[in-house]
Amino acid sequence: MKTIKLETKQIIYLYPKAPFNYTFNFYKPDHFPTSDCLFEKNILWKSFRLNGNNYGLKFEDKGTTDNPKIKLTIFSKDKLSTEIIEQITKELIYRLNLEEDLSEFNNKYKNDRYLGQIIKIRKGLRSTNLYSLYESLCVYFVLQNATVRRTVSMMENLINNYGEAIEFDSNKLSCFWQPEDMIKTTEEELRELKLGYRAKFFIKLRDEFLENKINEEKLREIKDLEQLRKEVLKIYGIGPASVEYLLFEVFHVNNGLTRIPPWEQKIMSRLIFNKDLIATKEILEFFKTRHKGYEKLAFHYLWEDLFIRHQEKSIDWLAKEIRL
DNA sequence: CATCAGGGCCCTG
DNA sequence: CAGGGCCCTGAT
Numbered sequence: 001m002k003t004i005k006l007e008t009k010q011i012i013y014l015y016p017k018a019p020f021n022y023t024f025n026f027y028k029p030d031h032f033p034t035s036d037c038l039f040e041k042n043i044l045w046k047s048f049r050l051n052g053n054n055y056g057l058k059f060e061d062k063g064t065t066d067n068p069k070i071k072l073t074i075f076s077k078d079k080l081s082t083e084i085i086e087q088i089t090k091e092l093i094y095r096l097n098l099e100e101d102l103s104e105f106n107n108k109y110k111n112d113r114y115l116g117q118i119i120k121i122r123k124g125l126r127s128t129n130l131y132s133l134y135e136s137l138c139v140y141f142v143l144q145n146a147t148v149r150r151t152v153s154m155m156e157n158l159i160n161n162y163g164e165a166i167e168f169d170s171n172k173l174s175c176f177w178q179p180e181d182m183i184k185t186t187e188e189e190l191r192e193l194k195l196g197y198r199a200k201f202f203i204k205l206r207d208e209f210l211e212n213k214i215n216e217e218k219l220r221e222i223k224d225l226e227q228l229r230k231e232v233l234k235i236y237g238i239g240p241a242s243v244e245y246l247l248f249e250v251f252h253v254n255n256g257l258t259r260i261p262p263w264e265q266k267i268m269s270r271l272i273f274n275k276d277l278i279a280t281k282e283i284l285e286f287f288k289t290r291h292k293g294y295e296k297l298a299f300h301y302l303w304e305d306l307f308i309r310h311q312e313k314s315i316d317w318l319a320k321e322i323r324l
Numbered sequence: 325c326a327t328c329a330g331g332g333c334c335c336t337g
Numbered sequence: 338c339a340g341g342g343c344c345c346t347g348a349t
Binding site: 032140143144145146147148150151197198201236237238239240241242245261262263264323 | 329330331332333334
């Protein structure tokens with residue numbers, strides 16, 4: 001894997017719509033570890049690919065929850081044109097969901113028995129995702145039917161074989177591969193990388209992106225939730241479980257929770273009902289009645305808060321559910 | 325040494 | 338719409 005040094009710097013500032021909690025929107029202890037980002041001392045370094053170019057992003061908090069301001073340093077090989085900077089900015093505003101107005105949600109549930117305390121310390125938490133649609137889909141593939149260790153191993157195999165590495169701001173990070181990096185890749189080759197039955201998903205996904213049959217821009221324009229769901233479910237390898245992640249993380253849809261996968265079921269059973277296992281129907285009903293219109297976002301608040309608390313001080317029952 | 329479920333999905337009948 | 342097959346791994 002070749003390493004590209006990015007030494008040109010460009011600083012810009014991003015102003016998210018308040019409330020926006022910097023730390024809890026960038027610090028994600030629930031995500032499986034990947035070598036494409038690094039979070040330390042409230043700074044996030046992330047490799048970033050746009051239109052075939054590699055960039056290094058460095059995010060720093062320069063504001064408050066009610067008056068948010070993010071300092072972004074873009075590292076690149078060559079000096080960036082104004083157009084490119086605008087393009088990157090626009091893309092980040094979408095992916096980080098910076099224009100989402102959460103005041104109504106945070107106000108509505110500030111006294112909610114389950115969300116109230118969380119909102120108090122983490123208001124402004126929202127659906128954010130620095131990955132492109134293609135990159136997100138690849139992540140959902142390797143999450144399927146696998147525990148953390150296997151997911152990590154599949155991801156590292158893919159990055160080491162098809163990705164690159166960049167060095168910027170004294171950090172070395174790996175970069176996600178893009179569809180064109182897999183142009184000569186065969187299913188057999190992917191099977192050797194221990195991707196198993198998922199191998200054919202990657203081949204089909206590459207082809208559909210290269211033929212522009214999957215177009216992220218066009219999908220973003222679909223405002224009707226059920227139509228969007230129907231459209232993304234057509235993607236080979238994406239079923240009812242992955243589509244829930246996709247709608248919330250990639251397209252920032254806050255409502256419409258329809259399915260709770262087994263692992264989430266166990267954790268929510270304990271967290272909300274203090275029981276070993278509650279029927280998914282009952283969990284869905286919980287969000288539907290209490291947080292109508294914000295089911296997924298409410299789920300996200302509970303989930304993120306739990307994992308942040310776990311990171312700060314280990315929660316025994318949760319530690320047992322995180323299978324390596 | 326087997327057998328099996330696991331942060332699911334596709335295909336068949 | 339139910340159920341079998343699929344890849345690999347660690348647990349039992």
